[in-house]
Amino acid sequence: MAQKPDRGVTGLPGGKPKYSIFSLARNAASYHQDWQRAWRAPEPKKEYDAVIVGGGGHGLATAYYLASVHGMTNIAVVEKGWLGGGNTGRNTTIIRSNYMWDESAAIYDHALKLWEGLTQDLNFNLMFSQRGVLTIAHSWGELREMSRRVHAIRLNGIDSEVLGPDEIKKLVPIINIDQSIRHPVMGGFLQKRGGTARHDAVAWGYARAADDLGVDIIQNCEVTGLKREGDQIVGVETTKGFIKSKKVGCVVAGHCSVLAGMAGIRLPIASRPLQALVSEPIKPELDTVIMSNAVHMYISQSDKGEMVLGAGVDKYNSYAQRGSFPVPEHMLAAAVELFPILSRLRMLRHWGGIVDTCPDASPIISKTDVKGLFFNCGWGTGGFKATPGSGHVFADLIANDRPNKIAAPYSLDRFQTGLLIDEHGAAGVAH
Numbered sequence: 001m002a003q004k005p006d007r008g009v010t011g012l013p014g015g016k017p018k019y020s021i022f023s024l025a026r027n028a029a030s031y032h033q034d035w036q037r038a039w040r041a042p043e044p045k046k047e048y049d050a051v052i053v054g055g056g057g058h059g060l061a062t063a064y065y066l067a068s069v070h071g072m073t074n075i076a077v078v079e080k081g082w083l084g085g086g087n088t089g090r091n092t093t094i095i096r097s098n099y100m101w102d103e104s105a106a107i108y109d110h111a112l113k114l115w116e117g118l119t120q121d122l123n124f125n126l127m128f129s130q131r132g133v134l135t136i137a138h139s140w141g142e143l144r145e146m147s148r149r150v151h152a153i154r155l156n157g158i159d160s161e162v163l164g165p166d167e168i169k170k171l172v173p174i175i176n177i178d179q180s181i182r183h184p185v186m187g188g189f190l191q192k193r194g195g196t197a198r199h200d201a202v203a204w205g206y207a208r209a210a211d212d213l214g215v216d217i218i219q220n221c222e223v224t225g226l227k228r229e230g231d232q233i234v235g236v237e238t239t240k241g242f243i244k245s246k247k248v249g250c251v252v253a254g255h256c257s258v259l260a261g262m263a264g265i266r267l268p269i270a271s272r273p274l275q276a277l278v279s280e281p282i283k284p285e286l287d288t289v290i291m292s293n294a295v296h297m298y299i300s301q302s303d304k305g306e307m308v309l310g311a312g313v314d315k316y317n318s319y320a321q322r323g324s325f326p327v328p329e330h331m332l333a334a335a336v337e338l339f340p341i342l343s344r345l346r347m348l349r350h351w352g353g354i355v356d357t358c359p360d361a362s363p364i365i366s367k368t369d370v371k372g373l374f375f376n377c378g379w380g381t382g383g384f385k386a387t388p389g390s391g392h393v394f395a396d397l398i399a400n401d402r403p404n405k406i407a408a409p410y411s412l413d414r415f416q417t418g419l420l421i422d423e424h425g426a427a428g429v430a431h
């Protein structure tokens, strides 16, 4: 197994008070009126050493590692809305690293190792919970393919094990293993180190720690143009004026084609809606994450008690943060068969995000033909789990102007060389 990654700084060196049980008690005494702002709201400077476009988890993580690992503190994160208002705050928070191909295993397990210490590193409770992620099979063919995948995953030193229906029933008492239902449970595979984390906290934790290191986080500021002189990027046009910078990293998920278009670049990306919903809260019933690739359903129970359910992508391209009704309807029809207790629950909230998918269902972490312009996108339906790893390797790419070993396979030139990392088959529904 690979070495533990260099996580950057531990704790907050810039002078922000540390969150702890003691600070909680101290602030309780003043009725919680004296908490310091988590991050500043600065006006943009005229020039930065690097500008990160997109204040989702990946953009904020990039800024944090640029500052903490590479010492680049004169940088800004420019976000058109609010932090985490994109896919970061809209996902179903599943984290795992049991991917089949070596390149995928490398990046997702790099991320998982970072997750394992991230609450401490950022001094922010991310509610990271390694409750296990179980993917279930509904046919013999799917089960056989799963056992092949489990062997490949284990060869990369990543934990993975096959379970039979009875073992699954023991682990998840509310699941229906009756073999006569439409999608019978034939078996599954489990990654015990997988789990969930609180998505907004990830954005807030990175933002607070990056701000502490001097990073300017500028919200409600849309990038409307990418300015280049010849083949060099020289800055970004924004709704708050022009910002000069010779390094620009675009991390805007579903809007990456729009940003790339501003620099005259065409990305191999399709942006589609992906939907999720939560039920009303109930007592703890489910302490594992369950995914079904055949149904395109994934379910977990949040710490608040809501059943969190996600569906597959809508089949049309769109920039609207909502999807069509047949998709969740199809998913729920199968979900109530698999988990009959769901039929008694009411839906509390339902939403959509815009996911950016590449033809090979793997991300792009890359330089471009424009010097100083970098893209990190294409995480599609499954990038939340990669947040720390993605930010860590993207910061390295921006700082050193060359990809490291983990990022190199994700370069844009794979669409010319044909060295694709086809995770469509390997991940089914890519969460």
Ligand SMILES: Cc1cc2nc3c(=O)[nH]c(=O)nc-3n(C[C@H](O)[C@H](O)[C@H](O)COP(=O)(O)OP(=O)(O)OC[C@H]3O[C@@H](n4cnc5c(N)ncnc54)[C@H](O)[C@@H]3O)c2cc1C
Binding pocket: 053, 054, 055, 056, 057, 058, 059, 078, 079, 080, 081, 082, 083, 084, 085, 086, 087, 088, 089, 090, 091, 092, 093, 094, 095, 221, 222, 223, 224, 251, 252, 253, 254, 255, 259, 274, 275, 276, 310, 351, 352, 353, 354, 355, 379, 380, 381, 382, 383, 384, 385, 386, 431
């Ligand atoms: C319903 C749903 C369920 C999901 N479930 C999972 C899951 O269980 N596990 C998992 O691993 N992944 C999941 N994902 C995918 C995951 O959410 C994303 O891959 C990940 O959050 C992407 O993070 P990001 O920081 O790149 O993008 P985002 O969080 O979308 O951030 C991009 C930011 O860029 C900003 N932006 C866009 N254009 C501009 C501009 N012109 N100027 C300035 N800012 C701009 C946006 O406002 C946005 O805040 C799911 C996604 C959805 C929608």
